[in-house]
Amino acid sequence: MIKSPLQIARESYNPKLPEALKGTVKIVEGNKTESVADQGDISKLFPNTYGMPILSFEAGESAATDKAISVGVILSGGQAPGGHNVISGIYDGLKKLNPANKVYGFLGGPGGLVNNEYSELTDDVIDHYRNTGGFDIIGSGRTKLEEEAQFDKGLENCKALGINALVIIGGDDSNTNACVLAEYFLQKKSGVQVIGVPKTIDGDLKNEMIETSFGFDTACKVYSELIGNIQRDANSAKKYWHFIKLMGRSASHIALECALQTQPNVTIISEEVEANNMTLGEVIDHISEVVVNRAANGENFGTVLIPEGLVEFMPAMKKLISELNDILAHNEVAVSTMETNKERREFVVKKLSADMAEVFRSLPNSFANQLMLDRDPHGNVQVSMIETEKLLIDMVKAKLKKMKKAGEYKGKFSAQGHFFGYEGRCAAPSNFDADYCYSLGYTASVLIAAGKSGYMASVRNLTAPASEWIAGGVPITMMMNMERRHGAMKPVIQKALVRLDGAPFNALKRQRDEWAANTMYVYPGPIQYFGPSEVCDMPTKTLLEESK
Known part of the structure; x- marks a missing residue:
């Protein structure tokens, strides 16, 4: 395999560790915990893992x-x-404990795990x-x-390999699976532990214990570099509005x-749209107003950032998608045998409220068809396949056309429409993420060694x-609540939304009117791996704002 000069240089990077993980580790138990909501239901479903202490x-x-x-x-x-x-952290931690x-x-x-496909x-x-x-x-899946x-087959395969513990590295749904699996293995007295690790570039798996x-850090740095590049192009050519949809x-x-x-001209925050009960038309009015005001200053260019899941946060659309999820979950075979989108639309309309x-x-019709696309394995609409950025462009264009006729523009x-998703998911990790x-990973190895x-x-x-980071473990049940999935109530980790009373959103709110009216773009440039710590090791703006 041919490696780039950066890959070769990164092989010699030694990730930094919290001081507590550099030698032998003492585990300190904190207070007993309870789930964030639905305590009665969660405690009944997880009698063996509910109420454990923070470590x-x-x-x-x-x-x-x-x-x-x-x-x-x-x-x-x-x-x-x-x-x-x-x-790598799991591997090194375990090998340090015992080379065998x-x-x-x-x-x-x-x-x-279920199919017994593995590699030592x-x-x-690892190197x-x-x-x-x-x-x-x-690989992932x-x-x-x-x-x-599935649990029994996985347990059988673990026993055959002599596996004492599983580490599931994933997001909220994957760690929900980890919690369910841990509970089942404890119920069976199997002797196989299960530990989770919080992964998702979306940033929605966070709480007081999972900051x-x-x-998230690396993906946002990659996207911000691309946004900055586009903004520099926009500020150079001065003739395009760029509508950029981002994962989330x-x-x-x-x-x-x-x-x-990056300080763009417009940033749509889905949670704010929902809180203000905004319609699609009101979102279009807001974007159009910024376009018109900038045009009055001779600036016929700009950038608009759009969250991937925007349509699910508009109250009417959210209710529609919820009903569609239930209808499509209960009529999967019937819908899949229909030959045309028109047939599917007519079938769905009859079953909607x-x-x-x-x-x-x-x-x-094109947008309605996208709402009926196949669901993901968790029963959710695949919003990344909905071309929200193109929908907004078309609707803003139509709005501006009317305003021009009325002499208002x-x-x-x-x-131009863009969607940044895959570009950030597999980037070489920033120093922070490395x-x-x-x-x-090293923390997971300590939890395993302690029998957790x-x-x-x-x-x-x-x-x-x-060196000052605080390592430990948090019971997964502490993060859980009951939610409707596939038409039934199920225990899942509660997603962390953008808090409209939080410091990061307030930082945006204080400055966005100025960014809308003026061209105040910031160009972050590519991720830096070598150089001053203030350049290479910086955490996200979100973490910095939350720590103030």
């Missing part, structure tokens, strides 16, 4: 662990920068992937573990972070130097 690590004497253990690792869901360093410890990677995600990870393999992006060391037959999910199905953390890094049928009929409007992910199960690795105090 923190300190330098000190640890219990001796002479017995060699084997650990299975699973990468679950979409890719996020730093996954390879999580596995083994690590197996299940191939292609959770499906590899050795020094040669090849340190500080690299992607999940290609073992979106198989959902939800049936006892950020890994990959269930929350607008990426759009918010990228806005704070009266008010939602009216909303559905009012949509352009005299500028020129030419727009360090954070390695620390998370049903915990998620936690590393906090992330705006401080890495």
Whole structure:
């Protein structure tokens, strides 16, 4: 395999660790915990893992662990920068405890556990992937573990390999699976532990104990570089409006972070749209107003940042999508056999409530068709396939045409649509993510050595130097609530939305009117791996604002 000069240089990078993980580790138990909501339901569903204490690590004497253990690792869901360093941290942590410890990677995600597809990870393999992006060391997948037959088959495969613990590296749904699996294995007295690691570039897996999910830092830096490049082009050519859709199905953390890094003219925050009960028409009015005002100053160009999941946050659209999810979940076979989109639309309209049928009929056919696309494995509409940026461009163009006829607009409007998604998911991790992910993996190895199960690795105090980070474990049940999935109520980790009373959003709110009227673009440039710490090791603007 031919490596780039950067890849070769990054191989020698040694990720920084919290001080407590550099020697022997003492585990300190904190208070007992409860779930964020629905405590009665969650406690009944998870009797073996509910109410466990928060754990923190300190330098000190640890219990001796002479017995060699084997650990299975699973990468679950979409890719996020730093996954390879999580596995490196797990590997190094376990080997430090006992060189005879083994690590197996299940191939292609959770499906590899069920299908017994695996590979033993050795020094040669791990060293090849340190500080690299992607999940290609073992691959990932979106198989959902939800049936006892899957649990039993996975347990059988673990026993055959002598595996004592599983580490599931994933987002909220994947870590929900980890919690369910941990509970089942404890119920069966199987002797197999399950530990989760918080991954998602969307940034919606966070709480007081999980300050950020890994990959968010790198992805936002990649997107911000691209946005900055586009803004420099816009400011040079002075003739295009760029509508940029960014990943973030269930929350607008990426759009918010990228806005704070690049200072665009318009940033739509889905949570604000929902809180203000805004319609699609009102969003169009807002964007159009900014376009008109800038044109009056002779600036017929600009940038608009759009969260991927915007349509799901508009109250009417959210209700429509919820009904569609239920209808399509219960009529999957019937809908899949229909030959045309027209047939599907007519079938769906008959099953929608009266008010939602009216909303559905009012949509352009192309947009309505996109709302009926196949659902993801968790039953959700695949919003990344909905071309929201093109819909907004077309509607703004139509609005401006009317305003021009009425003499309310005299500028020129030419727009380009972009969607930044895959560009950021497998980037080489920033120093922050390289360090954070390695620390998370190392933390997972300590939790395993301590015999813990049903915990998620936690590393906090992330705006401080890495040596001052606080490592530990948080019970996954602490993050859970009950939500409707596939037409039924199920326990899931509660998604963290952008808080409209939070410091990051307020930082945007204070400045966005000025950014809308004036061209105040910031050009972050590419991720820097070598140089001053204030350039190379900076955390996200979100973390910095939240730490004030």
